[in-house]
Amino acid sequence: MIRYLRDGGRAAIVLPDGSLTGDGVKQRIREEFLTQCNVHTIVRLPNSVFQPYASVATNLLFFTKGEPTHEIWYWEHKLPEGQKSYSKTKPIQKSEFASLKEWWGKRVENEQAWRVPVEKIAENGWNLDIKNPFVKEEEVTHTTAELLDKLSVSFKKSDELIAELRNGLAGK
CATH class of the missing domain: 3.40.50.150 (Vaccinia Virus protein VP39)
Incomplete structure (x- = not known):
């Protein structure tokens, strides 16, 4: 409008x-x-x-x-x-x-x-979505153990998706 x-x-x-x-x-x-x-x-x-x-x-x-x-x-x-x-x-x-x-x-x-x-x-590619520089986003920190756990979960999900794709291709 x-x-x-x-x-x-x-x-x-x-x-x-x-x-x-x-x-x-x-x-x-x-x-x-x-x-x-x-x-x-x-x-x-x-x-x-x-x-x-x-x-x-x-x-x-x-x-x-x-x-x-x-x-x-x-x-x-x-x-x-x-x-x-x-x-x-x-x-x-x-x-x-x-x-x-x-x-x-x-x-x-x-x-x-x-x-x-x-x-x-x-x-910046004519991007007009400029966030407020006065609002500070909280920095999230993780321990090494937490990062390894997150990485492990991510790898597991990736393996499950790959297996699902393979099964789908095998069924064709």
Whole structure:
């Protein structure tokens, strides 16, 4: 869905996360889009925004037609305190965008907002799925014994799949 705003070439589009990544045609479309339009802001919405109709993460892309992208600002919309997801009975509220409106004119990096130069996006295959650099993922560590156990289980599963394939081929 594209909705053109009042000001000439300014527009916004709603896209699922899957549109932000991928090779081939998807990559070429993103490259063309970023060289023909100034995608200045991507608002990352939670998975549950369109529940119960869709459970995919969704993005709002704001752009201006006719000029190339130089950098993209990302804003990560957070669920209200104490809420685990949106639903039909607990939909997203307009008031939840107050902090985005306040940030919009100032454009300062913080735990919800970051910017990425288009050169970095181009180097990464025009991938627009840029995770929030301020959110640190917990590093998972395993002992050597745990790693060996995981490897053993993986090898066992592989052997079972190979045996299943052989049996399937023998039956033909």
